[in-house]
Amino acid sequence: MAGIYIHVPFCKTRCHYCDFFKSTNLAFRKQYLEKLLEEIRERSDFFEKNNTPVQTIYFGGGTPSLLKVEWIEKILESIQTNFRVIDNVEITLEANPDDLNFEYLKAIKNIGINRLSIGVQSFFDEDLKRMGRRHNALQSRSALEWAFKAGFQNVGIDLIYGLPWSDSNLFLSNLDVLQEYPIVHLSAYHLTIEPNTQFGKLKLQKKLFEIEDSKSEKLFWNLHDKVEQLGFEHYEISNFCKEDYFSRHNSSYWNNEPYLGVGPGSHSYDGNHRYWIKPDLHQYVTKGYSEGLSCESLTTTDRFNEYLMLGLRTQKGIDIKRMMENFEEFWINIQPKVQKWLDSDFLECEDGYIRGTRKGWFVIDGVIKDLFLVD
Ligand code: SF4
Numbered sequence: 001m002a003g004i005y006i007h008v009p010f011c012k013t014r015c016h017y018c019d020f021f022k023s024t025n026l027a028f029r030k031q032y033l034e035k036l037l038e039e040i041r042e043r044s045d046f047f048e049k050n051n052t053p054v055q056t057i058y059f060g061g062g063t064p065s066l067l068k069v070e071w072i073e074k075i076l077e078s079i080q081t082n083f084r085v086i087d088n089v090e091i092t093l094e095a096n097p098d099d100l101n102f103e104y105l106k107a108i109k110n111i112g113i114n115r116l117s118i119g120v121q122s123f124f125d126e127d128l129k130r131m132g133r134r135h136n137a138l139q140s141r142s143a144l145e146w147a148f149k150a151g152f153q154n155v156g157i158d159l160i161y162g163l164p165w166s167d168s169n170l171f172l173s174n175l176d177v178l179q180e181y182p183i184v185h186l187s188a189y190h191l192t193i194e195p196n197t198q199f200g201k202l203k204l205q206k207k208l209f210e211i212e213d214s215k216s217e218k219l220f221w222n223l224h225d226k227v228e229q230l231g232f233e234h235y236e237i238s239n240f241c242k243e244d245y246f247s248r249h250n251s252s253y254w255n256n257e258p259y260l261g262v263g264p265g266s267h268s269y270d271g272n273h274r275y276w277i278k279p280d281l282h283q284y285v286t287k288g289y290s291e292g293l294s295c296e297s298l299t300t301t302d303r304f305n306e307y308l309m310l311g312l313r314t315q316k317g318i319d320i321k322r323m324m325e326n327f328e329e330f331w332i333n334i335q336p337k338v339q340k341w342l343d344s345d346f347l348e349c350e351d352g353y354i355r356g357t358r359k360g361w362f363v364i365d366g367v368i369k370d371l372f373l374v375d
Helices: 028-041 069-082 102-108 124-133 137-149 168-180 198-204 213-229 249-255 281-287 298-311 322-333 337-341 366-370
Strands: 001-007 054-061 083-094 115-121 155-161 183-192 233-236 239-241 259-262 267-269 272-275 292-298 347-350 355-356
Touching: 001 233, 028 069, 028 259, 028 281, 054 069, 054 249, 069 083, 069 102, 102 272, 115 124, 115 137, 137 155, 137 213, 155 168, 155 366, 168 213, 183 213, 183 272, 213 233, 233 249, 259 272, 298 322, 298 355, 298 366, 322 337, 337 347, 337 366
Parallel strands: 001 054, 001 259, 054 083, 083 115, 115 155, 155 183
Antiparallel strands: 183 239, 233 239, 259 267, 267 272, 272 292, 347 355
16 A cells, blocks of 8 residues: 655744744745646656555645645546545645635535644644744634534644643643544644754743653653543554544554655655655746655665664554564664663563553654664
8 A cells, every 4th residue: 555645835924843844935836736736647657566556645734724625626636547546545634723614624525635634733822822823722623613514524633742831731631622522633742942943043042941851751641641541542652543543644654655745845755765855845846846856775774774763653563573574684683672672661572562661652762763773
């Protein structure tokens, strides 16, 4: 199975914490669409070698909800024409609450969008204002109501935790909304202060700091416990879902399946190579994708490290049998280190899988780094 990711690199304004590639110049949207359709046509043989059917389509950004309904429809039609798409394909659209209204939601549902990921971030206006978000809490609630009224069943929200000015009880009260609406998916990301952002500048001026690690860890497990009590499964370090409502698209990344990314700043993977398109909107709309396309061949070490990293971030962990089949020598090579983490209770081994324990999962990135191999 395979996935297609469409990068929509537009935002009305920049949020204070965000370093994703995007442009606030919305005037290029029409030209972007034309070049995007061209790219989809020209890369239609991306999966042809193994004739892999497309099972997920994901509009991410940026702000995909800034696209008109007819544009989204054109993109979907082009994908259907140029790729082998399965019947019950998962089609996700990331959306900002302030872009949504009942008519828009109904219209995108009618053209095939069947999964919504709404960038709520917080249900407190003070948080939203300080993060530079364009919407308020009331707009998030309205967006949720309209989404369910329009007939969406697969609706998820994004939240940010670890805000320096907030406290844990306030953040955790955001989760009450999971009892008020039939939300089936939650992505919760810890705030990181990136250098090239408004928050990065404030950090340099010593006006804003990340919260202490001990507080972050406590918050992570409070979040985990509360969301699990509400019937969600914590299936990846930042993701929770109700039964069977995991993101099929993101799970295919974690399962090492191929995907094609289109649009400036997007990445693709065919099992052996990684491709990326330069995050340059002007170049993309004037010269097309091929000018900015780069490719690198992945070594076995790269693929091993990738599988290790993605697997250990999931609740399921890494499949030892699969490791032995694909990377026997590498896997044997890191056994002393794996044993060290098992002995110190950061990792556990169960049913043929190795995964992070309660002590280890929050700091899993450090464990992964230790296990990485270098060529
Ligand atoms: S809307 Fe999303 S992509 Fe755009 S600036 Fe804000 S966080 Fe970044």
